[in-house]
Every structure is written in structure tokens, then in C-alpha cells.
Amino acid sequence: MTVSKAWDWNKETGSVWLNPSEESFYIAQRWKEKGYKTILDFGCGLGRHSVFFARSGFTVSAFDLSITGVNHLKQWVANDGLHIDTSVADMLELPYPNQSFDAIFAYHVISHTDSSGIKKIINEISRVLKSDGELYMTLCSKETWSYRDAGYPKLDDNTVTKTDEGPEKGIPHFYVNLDDILSLLSKFTIESIRHIDDCYFSGRKQNSKHYFITARK
Numbered sequence: 056m057t058v059s060k061a062w063d064w065n066k067e068t069g070s071v072w073l074n075p076s077e078e079s080f081y082i083a084q085r086w087k088e089k090g091y092k093t094i095l096d097f098g099c100g101l102g103r104h105s106v107f108f109a110r111s112g113f114t115v116s117a118f119d120l121s122i123t124g125v126n127h128l129k130q131w132v133a134n135d136g137l138h139i140d141t142s143v144a145d146m147l148e149l150p151y152p153n154q155s156f157d158a159i160f161a162y163h164v165i166s167h168t169d170s171s172g173i174k175k176i177i178n179e180i181s182r183v184l185k186s187d188g189e190l191y192m193t194l195c196s197k198e199t200w201s202y203r204d205a206g207y208p209k210l211d212d213n214t215v216t217k218t219d220e221g222p223e224k225g226i227p228h229f230y231v232n233l234d235d236i237l238s239l240l241s242k243f244t245i246e247s248i249r250h251i252d253d254c255y256f257s258g259r260k261q262n263s264k265h266y267f268i269t270a271r272k
Contacts, residue, residue: 056147056168056169056171056172056175057168057169057171057172057210057214057227059120059145059146059147059167059168059172060120060167060225060226060227061119061120061121061122061123061124062100062120062121062124062222062223062226063121063123063221063222063224064100064101064121064123064124064127064222065123065222066220066221066222067221067222072100072101072103073101073103074103075103075104075106075107076103076104076162078162078191078267079104079107079108079160079162082160082191083107083108083111083113086113086157086158086189087111087112089157089189091113091157091158091188091189092113092114092157093113093114093115093116093155093156093157093158094108094113094114094115094116094156094157094158094159094160095115095116095117095118095151095155095156095158095159095160095183096108096115096116096117096118096160097118097146097159097160097161097162097164097165097180097192098118098119098120098146098161098162098164098165098167099117099118099119099124099125099128099141100119100121100124100164101124101127101128101131102117102124102127102128102131102132102139104160104162105117105128105132105139105141106128106131106132106135106137106139108160109132109137109138109139110135110137115139115140116139116140116141116142116151116155116156117139117140117141117142118141118142118143118144118146118149118150119143119144120143120144120145120146121143122143125141125142125143128141129141146164146165146167146168146176146179147168147172147175147176147179148179149179149182149183151183152183153182153183154182154183154184154185154186154188155183155184155185156183156184156185156188157185157188157189158184158188158189158190158191159180159183159184159188159189159190159191159192160191160192161180161190161191161192161193162191162192162193163193163265165192165193165194165229166193166194166195166228166229166230167226167227167228167229168214168227168229169210169211169213169214169227169229170211170212170213170214170229172227172229173213173229173239174239177239177240181242181243181272184272185272186272187271187272188271188272189246189269189270189271189272190243190268190269190270190271190272191267191268191269192268192270193265193266193267193268194229194230194231194236194265194266194268195228195229195230195231195264195265195266196230196231196232196250196264196265196266197213197230197231197232197235198232198250198252198262198264199230199262199263199264199265200261200262200263201215201217201228201263202215202228202230204262210227213229213230213231213235214227214228214229214230215227215228215230216228231266233248233250233266236248236266236268240268240270243270243271243272244270244271244272245268245269245270246269246270246271247268247269248266248267248268248269249266249267249268250264250265250266250267251264251265251266251267252264253265
């Protein structure tokens with residue numbers, strides 16, 4: 056199992072990482088309607104979703120392996136007068152008791168491991184999620200260019216390591232197809248799986264495909 060490695064946020068200056076994703080607006084409304092209160096922002100980065108969910112009235116806990124990211128969130132929270140429980144932690148070993156959260160939001164983060172690590176992460180999610188709690192997560196698709204065409208070195212059949220200069224250099228990325236997801240989440244009730252291609256952004260054509268998954272424990 057590969058050792059977890061944090062993003063180098065000093066090499067990422069894009070404003071996208073400070074704004075909540077469009078999916079988070081729908082998820083916040085869904086979880087309000089379900090009566091969920093406690094949310095874990097799983098791999099919070101700089102804190103864009105933690106702050107969004109806290110502003111939306113949820114009780115939020117957030118962790119990330121990056122000290123820079125967590126410190127950025129702490130300062131953001133202080134400036135906004137919010138309360139968010141923050142931790143520097145590895146997603147392979149979560150610092151929370153069993154059944155701590157009504158819901159878990161894991162956006163573009165769980166893929167930063169290998170085939171052995173992903174199984175441990177899913178087990179940790181199941182451990183800290185309450186019964187009938189909900190998981191919203193994304194996973195990298197095997198149809199995307201970075202797995203299929205980029206020529207990155209492979210750690211195993213599902214995992215490559217990015218070698219480009221930038222915040223993800225040296226970080227493993229785990230990729231799936233639909234059957235992989237069904238196997239990984241066999242102990243969950245899957246509500247929906249969408250396969251999305253972000254085919255144009257940053258002013259040019261792209262091939263960046265992800266699965267967007269809603270599942271219930």
C-alpha cells in the first residue's frame with residue numbers, strides 16, 4: 056500500500072479551489088431535506104466545501120493531510136466567524152469515533168491512493184458514517200486521458216503516479232470503471248452513479264472523466 060502524500064498547495068493558485076463545486080449545492084439541499092446535521096468534509100483541501108456547508112447550517116468536521124490546506128481553512132473560519140472542527144489527518148486512518156457523521160462529502164480526493172489503499176479508505180468511511188448515513192464521492196474514470204493516454208508509470212492495474220510539475224507531482228491516482236465501483240461499494244446501497252466528462256475548461260478541449268456517486272450505508 057502506497058504512503059499517502061499531501062497536495063503541494065504552494066504550487067496551486069487557481070481560484071477554483073476556493074469556490075464550492077456546483078454539485079455541493081444540490082447535495083446540501085438533499086441533506087437538509089433528509090435532516091442530516093453532521094458532515095465530514097473528507098480531504099478538505101483549502102476548505103471551500105467545509106465553509107460552504109458550515110454557512111449552510113451544518114455541523115462540519117474537516118481534515119486533510121496538507122498542513123497548508125488545514126491552516127488556510129482555520130484562517131478562513133476565523134475570518135468568517137464560523138466553527139469547523141479541523142484536523143491534519145490521513146484518510147487511511149481517520150481520527151473520528153465510529154458512527155460520527157450523518158454524511159460524508161469526498162470530492163476529488165479518495166482517488167489519491169492505490170488499489171490496497173482504496174479498500175482501507177472505504178472501510179474507514181463505513182466505520183465513521185452512521186447507519187443510514189450517506190456518502191457523496193467522486194472517483195477517477197479509466198476512460199480519462201491521464202489513465203489511458205498520458206503514459207504515467209503504473210503502480211498497479213488501477214493506479215498511476217502523476218509525474219508532471221505541479222501540486223500533484225508524485226501523488227498516486229486510482230481509477231475505476233463501473234464494475235470496480237460496484238465491487239468497492241458492495242456493502243453500501245448505491246443511490247446513483249453518474250459518469251461525467253469535463254470536456255472543455257481552462258479555454259481548451261479536455262478529457263477529464265469522473266464518476267459521481269451517492270451511496271447509503
